Amino acid sequence: xxxxxVFCQRFEISGKDFINAGKASTTIKAILREIGIQPAVIRRAxxxxxEAEMNVVLYARKAIIELRVTPQEIRIRVEDEGDGIPDxxxxxxxxxxxxxxxxxxxxxxxxxxxxxxxxxxDTLQIxxxxxxxxxxxxxxxx
Amino acid sequence: xxxxxHSVRIAPERCTGSMAxxxxxxxxxxxxxxxxxxxxxxxxxxxxxxxxxxxxNAIVPQTSSFTDFARFQYxxxxxxxxxxxxxxxxxxxxxxxxxxxxxxxxxxxxxxCASEAVSTAVDEYLASYRGPLPLLSPxxxxxxxxxxxxxxDLIDLLIxxxxxxxxxxxxxxxxxxxxxxxxxxxxxxxxxxxCPAKMVAIKYPPRKKKSHIDGAIAISDIxxxxxxxxxxxxxxxxxxxQSVTGSGLGWPVLxxxxxxxxxxxxxxxxxxxxxxxxxxxxxxxxxxxIQYVECHxxxxxxxxxxxTVDNPYVTRGKMLSLLARFGGTxxxxxxxxRELYHRNYFSxxxxxxxxxxxxxxxxxxxxxxxxKRVQEICRVLPxxxxxxxxxxxxxxFAEDVVLDQAPLQDCVVLMARQAPSEAGSGKDHAA
Ligand SMILES: Nc1ncnc2c1ncn2[C@@H]1O[C@H](COP(=O)(O)OP(=O)(O)OP(=O)(O)O)[C@@H](O)[C@H]1O
Ligand code: SF4
Ligand SMILES: [Mg+2]
Numbered sequence: 001x002x003x004x005x006v007f008c009q010r011f012e013i014s015g016k017d018f019i020n021a022g023k024a025s026t027t028i029k030a031i032l033r034e035i036g037i038q039p040a041v042i043r044r045a046x047x048x049x050x051e052a053e054m055n056v057v058l059y060a061r062k063a064i065i066e067l068r069v070t071p072q073e074i075r076i077r078v079e080d081e082g083d084g085i086p087d088x089x090x091x092x093x094x095x096x097x098x099x100x101x102x103x104x105x106x107x108x109x110x111x112x113x114x115x116x117x118x119x120x121x122d123t124l125q126i127x128x129x130x131x132x133x134x135x136x137x138x139x140x141x142x
Numbered sequence: 143x144x145x146x147x148h149s150v151r152i153a154p155e156r157c158t159g160s161m162a163x164x165x166x167x168x169x170x171x172x173x174x175x176x177x178x179x180x181x182x183x184x185x186x187x188x189x190x191x192x193x194x195x196x197x198x199n200a201i202v203p204q205t206s207s208f209t210d211f212a213r214f215q216y217x218x219x220x221x222x223x224x225x226x227x228x229x230x231x232x233x234x235x236x237x238x239x240x241x242x243x244x245x246x247x248x249x250x251x252x253x254x255c256a257s258e259a260v261s262t263a264v265d266e267y268l269a270s271y272r273g274p275l276p277l278l279s280p281x282x283x284x285x286x287x288x289x290x291x292x293x294x295d296l297i298d299l300l301i302x303x304x305x306x307x308x309x310x311x312x313x314x315x316x317x318x319x320x321x322x323x324x325x326x327x328x329x330x331x332x333x334x335x336x337c338p339a340k341m342v343a344i345k346y347p348p349r350k351k352k353s354h355i356d357g358a359i360a361i362s363d364i365x366x367x368x369x370x371x372x373x374x375x376x377x378x379x380x381x382x383x384q385s386v387t388g389s390g391l392g393w394p395v396l397x398x399x400x401x402x403x404x405x406x407x408x409x410x411x412x413x414x415x416x417x418x419x420x421x422x423x424x425x426x427x428x429x430x431x432i433q434y435v436e437c438h439x440x441x442x443x444x445x446x447x448x449x450t451v452d453n454p455y456v457t458r459g460k461m462l463s464l465l466a467r468f469g470g471t472x473x474x475x476x477x478x479x480r481e482l483y484h485r486n487y488f489s490x491x492x493x494x495x496x497x498x499x500x501x502x503x504x505x506x507x508x509x510x511x512x513x514k515r516v517q518e519i520c521r522v523l524p525x526x527x528x529x530x531x532x533x534x535x536x537x538x539f540a541e542d543v544v545l546d547q548a549p550l551q552d553c554v555v556l557m558a559r560q561a562p563s564e565a566g567s568g569k570d571h572a573a
Pocket of ligand 2: 281282285338340439440444447448
């Protein structure tokens with residue numbers, strides 16, 4: 001087990017950077033294709049990763065996305081610096097959103113991001129400290 | 143790889159390795175090795191972008207020529223409506239039909255009418271469809287190839303309805319077989335095409351075994367004969383010919399399909415970059431409120447296809463004016479078309495296979511190892527994507543190195559940096 005190969009790459013993303021929003025997810029998708037992951041699995045990883053990336057762009061200052069791929073699983077960890085989520089249970093509820101009118105006009109704020117991540121990942125852990133930031137870790141088995 | 147037919151071929155004797163093609167290829171399918179461009183067959187999606195930019199015309203579209211059709215007793219030119227917008231002077235579609243007969247075709251048949259019928263079929267399909275949205279138009283062969291290669295998880299969103307050129311070809315062939323008592327193989331149906339991608343769709347239709355079309359001639363090859371044939375036929379010279387009408391006249395223009403549909407929530411996108419952006423969004427689970435996405439590889443739609451002659455904006459303007467004048471008169475009764483639809487006249491039952499780009503290795507553990515090596519090589523590469531190595535980007539070069547397709551020494555920038563600095567010692571830059 002110890003010599004099982006692990007691919008790891010990190011991406012830095014910034015809050016409010018709507019020009020580059022989604023690029024990390026696109027690059028991650030391309031890497032997964034090169035490794036030969038099944039299209040259906042890539043699709044799930046893409047949706048989950050994109051929603052997490054957009055939440056950083058909308059609600060946090062900056063984040064590091066870390067992608068890890070082993071022959072067993074894809075693991076994506078999004079660690080942001082930002083205001084944090086006061087009530088994670090509430091945030092996870094479909095339809096719950098604190099998005100401003102401006103954000104809603106851009107087409108976000110349906111409150112479906114976190115529930116979508118949960119539906120598409122096999123496991124999801126969220127750890128958030130108000131005033132510090134949020135860490136989201138999801139895994140999809142291969 | 144599998145002997146797949148492609149829309150373009152590089153003529154090595156003309157290629158000077160200028161690298162223009164290297165940079166425009168959307169799937170990074172071109173490499174310049176030993177001063178000559180080569181196409182990685184399994185990556186090519188037949189968009190023809192390379193042929194557009196080649197300064198030496200070294201990238202040759204693989205269409206048919208007139209002599210290929212000598213074997214037929216009776217030949218029918220199938221007219222992409224793009225052709226109606228190609229002549230600068232005012233020539234009515236039915237005059238163009240007449241001119242094609244003069245050039246030597248036994249018959250000429252318009253596709254715009256079939257486009258109108260296909261619009262009705264798409265409307266019917268959308269009305270009863272209950273699966274995931276948005277659905278995608280399957281009519282640009284390059285887009286279909288792009289989806290097969292890069293977005294295989296979106297294949298099922300391609301609407302299973304046959305293209306107007308196929309429907310028109312089937313109709314006219316049947317009609318002529320009856321009328322003239324000829325056998326199928328005695329009639330040649332030849333599409334006048336705005337792009338080489340349609341030729342690929344004719345040779346290898348994605349959902350069925352065989353096309354109804356026997357070959358394709360580039361609009362750019364028919365253009366001059368047509369100019370000559372219409373020189374004494376201006377305006378509406380051919381009053382007795384059948385007129386060409388209906389919303390299908392708008393199909394070659396970006397947005398023309400959407401205009402001819404009844405679906406309220408649809409959008410039209412042209413140009414590979416923008417199409418990819420939309421496909422990425424769909425892959426990310428977005429745009430589920432849209433019913434239909436009209437997608438064209440060419441930014442202006444087919445009126446800017448790579449085998450057209452006139453300026454795409456001029457063509458577009460002419461098409462829009464034809465649409466305004468004749469688009470309102472349907473060329474077929476909608477009810478009849480709906481009945482045909484419900485008898486599966488337009489549907490394509492076969493499944494489109496995916497043709498995903500080959501991964502770095504079939505074995506996932508090995509692929510991961512190789513991707514790690516790609517990453518390590520990328521770290522030492524200059525990341526300026528200069529193309530001097532013959533690969534379009536530093537990343538694609540690193541992949542080539544890992545796959546033993548190129549030696550690391552091909553990166554001239556890296557070699558210059560690593561070389562002992564005696565080259566610089568003779569000169570005094572500080573002065
Ligand atoms: N990284 C984060 N930092 C701070 N708050 C967050 C973060 N991610 C989510 N939230 C909070 O949780 C709420 C729910 O997030 P979720 O992604 O489910 O919906 P949304 O982003 O509001 O809308 P949608 O994702 O449908 O566009 C957000 O409105 C926001 O208040
Ligand atoms: S948009 Fe039209 S002309 Fe351009 S590649 Fe597609 S089918 Fe051909
Ligand atoms: Mg969200």
